[in-house]
Amino acid sequence: MVRARGLAVLIIATFVAFACGGTTSSGSKGEIDIASDLPTSGADASSGLPTQEGANFAVTRAGTVRGYTLKFVPFDDSVNGVHDPAHGVQNVQAMISNNLILGMVGPFNSNVAKAEIPVANAAPLAMMSPSNTNECLTVTYSYCQSADGFTAESLRPSGSNNYFRVAAPDTFQGPAMADFALKAAPAGLGITKIAVWDDEETFGQGVANNFAKEFTAKGGTVVDRKSYDPKAKSDFHDFLASAKANGAQGIYVGGTSATGACKARGQMAGLFNPDIYYLGPDGIGDAQCLTDSGSMATSNMYATQGVADATQNPTAATIVAAYKAAYPGASNIGAYTFAGYDCAAILIDAIGRAIDANGGKTPTRAQVITALGQTKNFQGLTGVITLNTAGDQTTPTLQFQQVQNGAWVFKSQFAVGGTTS
């Protein structure tokens, strides 16, 4: 018993020694931490982990900013393998109580952002999301309160903005796919009847509604509109039978692989011809979706991504190659890896400018937010990034991906400028 207590004291003493050593041994002006909050365990890890690795790579590559040592502090917001808003809020509270953290990369999911923004806003703490796409997070549209239960203002109790993102909002993802589906053959898919499903989440429902709105407005018909509870729905045969009976030429599913959006594709075998189209937002554009699709992972699957493909950007080639050397696995590159890199790099850039503005001294969190909002023509891997006061890129890029030989590959991308406000 006494020996055990002695051991405990020894362990604590070692920890204290290390903790003290960490801050005193470096010859720099001090330490500045950049946190991340992403779903990095469980089913969501297939998209969250490569994003965290991208952000980590940016921080490690920079190493220092204006004489301060940079450190990356990752947090995981998944519970039982799925992103969890309440757990995300706990992470943000932990970040706020750590004075070294001046900004965070994340969150990954829109419903987590909805919970985290008010908490971070009160602190205030700068948030820089690589992948949130819900449009109501930054701009108040007339339907935000009734459809999603919040508005951009209601998320920001302090009245000023602390949240920024690089991904294109859902107002673009859904409609862009709708236009693509309707357009005649070589440029698009040339279909007029479609079934639209969503997974009852903030993101899934938003993107599905925006798709349906545009598809109908441009002359197409939504022949079947359904929602499913991802926890309860594992047999999609009845949905598929209903879509087929209604004459759907394809299915648009507002959901993510983690919410089972691609299980239905796997169950289509036999029921539909393999040439039936399966379309979705960035949430289905990952490896897990292809696993779930099984033999139906054919070239008639398309997904949008809210960010540009960094490998299409010649000026990003060196850094992309360096990343691939550091993280050689196929699972180390997700759709939002380089967006994660850009978010961390933009934060570091803003912190640098905030230090300058503060006469070389450690800036306050509010000063970092101000500098972040002034980000202009930042040369990122995913493009040249300028942020507006609402928190969006002034000209975000949208990318189309198609399945080819069992992998998602780049098809095309275009800028979707002119966000309101």
Next chain:
Amino acid sequence: MIGALARMPSTLRTLGSSQVSNLIGLLIVAAALALTLQHVLQHSASLFFQILIIGIADGSIYALIALGYTMVYGIIELINFAHGDVFTLGGYFSLALFPIFGIAEGKAGFGYVIPLLIVALITMLLCGLVNITIERVAYRPLRNAPRLAPLITAIGMSSVLEGAMYLWRGPFSLHYPDLLPLTRFNIGPVNIGVKDLIVIAFAVILVVVFTLFINLSKLGKAMRATAQDRDAAQLMGIDINRTISATFFIGAALAGAGGITWGLYISSVDPFLGFITGLIAFTAAVFGGIGNIPGAALGGLLIGLIRAFSDSYFDSSWTEVLIFGILIATLVFRPTGLLGMRVPEK
């Protein structure tokens, strides 16, 4: 005479209240049927039959799972919440066994019928052994404890199994190979998949064989005797522990077979699949009358049909409300279920 008069109103009152609740129940069912009929008529007959077959396929798998719930409840009055996860385990075990027998996607054919059946048998055996172990470790020591205690260990075992599958194959949903023929054919306006028929046939055969076993075999007789009166059964020379173990084994074997069938039908399994599927099957068992074996089969079939019709003609958001509404309504209005609960006499 006076006593009889005094008793009269109370008899009338009980009669009246049960009639009223029956009437309310009937009205709700009639309204639901009318609403469904209206939706069905808006669509083609071919869709109706297709959904009917999907509902029967789902329902027969729910029935396989519900049997395990109902048997265990019948014999030791425990709701074995780990049962749904034993069902998922069936999917996981078979997935691990496929490569050993050279079964893989795209290799489907008559040559694989025997290996597939062998995999099914081994899986059922493994699931049975797991369930016996669970009973031995988590339920038997608590057999004389307050009834809440084994219920809590059951929920605990459910989490343990989910965690074990999570650690074994990861949190992702796994693709289950398409091994059944994908051919479909038409009978008049009705489009039928061979896959659906195989799933239904497999489940129905198991349910029938099992019901015959319970009714005709010596062990089945011992099970029924133990369920009726454990002490008397023991006095008659029945080994109670062995009989209860056998009940857990058979229930789990059926659930394991259900896991394989479900995997083949929906082409994927994930660690948490059994949680909600188990709850739905449990509802089916209560709906049919918990402890009642034909009741569980009927309940499973009806719940499967309700789920399929609600999902395709209405919206899946309503399905859970409907299914768990049925659970509540059954418990409130007709606690003995459709075919009557087998209440142990004590």
